[in-house]
Amino acid sequence: MKNVKICLVGSSGGHLSHLYMLKPFWKDKNRFWVTFDKEDARSLLEGEKMYPCFYPTNRSIKALIKNTIIAWRVLRKENPDIIISSGAAVAVPFFYLGKLRGAKLIYIEVFDRIDKPTMTGKMVYPIVDKFIVQWEEQKKVYPKAINLGSIF
Template sequence: MKDKKICFVSSSGGHLEQIKQLKEVASQYECFYVVTRTKATEAMKNKKYIVSDLVRTNKFLSVIRMLKMMGEQLRIFLKEKPDVIITTGAAVAIPMCIIGKLFRKKVVYIESFARINTPNKTGKLIYKFADLFIIQWKELDDYYPNAIYGGWIY
């Protein structure tokens, strides 16, 4: 099954820990990671690209930073040519998911395990165009009526 390539994209911390739980998927396909810079991501042995993250200081700077992120991730996308993008968020995942959809690739979003009763902003945006949207808590059914309940990732 190595004929498909997967891009795993996430911010650091809990989002990355959840992506790492997908070892079985990662072992079946060629894959790479798009992550933000931390000690943990720098130490990762997997094929990875370290990219900018969104800094929410003000709206104008956030837009500029998002455009920078889009450019960085577009270059990675064109180099790697993934078939599927899988993410648990957060904001760093938005550009790659948008780029993936523009190139007609599959986008899979897994709403964060930490989101039990309310959705996050990234999830609400990507829900609008994801090919597969997975929730880890039944309580989110009201926010994401077309989502698949997948249970806990851990």
């Protein structure tokens, strides 16, 4: 498992914090990050390989197009085996292009959505290899999901 290359992709802020909490899993693996080039991300990921993506992403076609181009370039260069995300919108082009390139996709639905799906969750659910939720109630929304409990 140490030779596996992992792409951790997500917005800065809470989504990035979620991914960072998985450190016991990724700390000894070949990895790189894709997130917003913002102070919190630069600080948290100091010393990590990081690719900046375009923001703001909220329901923006312009951002989707720009991030799809970034995803194409980054995925061609890095060729990850696994792509992991907890959202938000920047995950969508990385997941769809990553799927085409043969990467395994793992999506973790955010902690604060208990009984309603997120937009990103709905968009990637049909193509992911593992969809992880943190509340049993979320399995009503995502029946194929695996509940691993809270990351916190």
